[in-house]
Amino acid sequence: MSFRIKEANTEEKLACVRKLYEESFPKSEKKPFSMILEKREEGFFDILAIEDERGQFCGLAIMLLACDLALLDYLAIAPEYQGGGAGSSALRELRDRYGDERLVVEIETTLGEEAERAENAGERLRRKAFYLRNGMVPMDFMVELFGVEMEILTFGRELTFEEYYSIYEAVLPKKMMDKIRLV
Numbered sequence: 001m002s003f004r005i006k007e008a009n010t011e012e013k014l015a016c017v018r019k020l021y022e023e024s025f026p027k028s029e030k031k032p033f034s035m036i037l038e039k040r041e042e043g044f045f046d047i048l049a050i051e052d053e054r055g056q057f058c059g060l061a062i063m064l065l066a067c068d069l070a071l072l073d074y075l076a077i078a079p080e081y082q083g084g085g086a087g088s089s090a091l092r093e094l095r096d097r098y099g100d101e102r103l104v105v106e107i108e109t110t111l112g113e114e115a116e117r118a119e120n121a122g123e124r125l126r127r128k129a130f131y132l133r134n135g136m137v138p139m140d141f142m143v144e145l146f147g148v149e150m151e152i153l154t155f156g157r158e159l160t161f162e163e164y165y166s167i168y169e170a171v172l173p174k175k176m177m178d179k180i181r182l183v
Contacts, residue, residue, distance in 0.1 A: 001052055003089040008049040016057040017047055024076035044171045050090045058086045066170035070098035072105045091134045100155040105131055109149040142183040
């Protein structure tokens with residue numbers, strides 16, 4: 001089965017994206033969807049629908065765009081399409097769309113005792129394996145992002161903490177920037 005990414009530019013597509021977004025991510029990791037929509041109008045977010053060859057909605061990718069970087073802020077595949085290649089296909093399309101040198105991903109840390117004991121430890125390991133299998137490599141720094149320790153991955157681009165930080169600095173209010181720090 002083949003998959004493709006399209007702008008979620010209709011009310012129907014946006015409704016599908018929003019529903020999957022709300023179901024797929026813990027409250028502590030979600031930005032208000034209204035903020036994503038608002039910032040999209042300012043050019044900071046791409047809201048993308050992943051579709052199969054029949055045009056059926058299969059998943060979402062929400063990209064945060066700033067400072068010549070494209071942060072894959074959210075990627076979710078609908079449960080009935082998981083394991084069928086939709087995620088890998090979407091990642092290839094995102095790589096083509098935004099370029100090897102620009103694409104950045106954050107994942108909950110898989111390192112250390114706390115990560116090993118986390119309720120979702122297995123999910124974290126599967127997520128990291130997915131990105132590594134698809135050619136991404138971890139950077140040599142980690143961040144604490146709103147209280148959650150995250151590993152940063154790219155397609156080989158050397159990225160500094162300062163460059164990573166600048167993505168959020170361009171979009172978030174200054175009062176929130178102390179919620180992002182180098183670990």
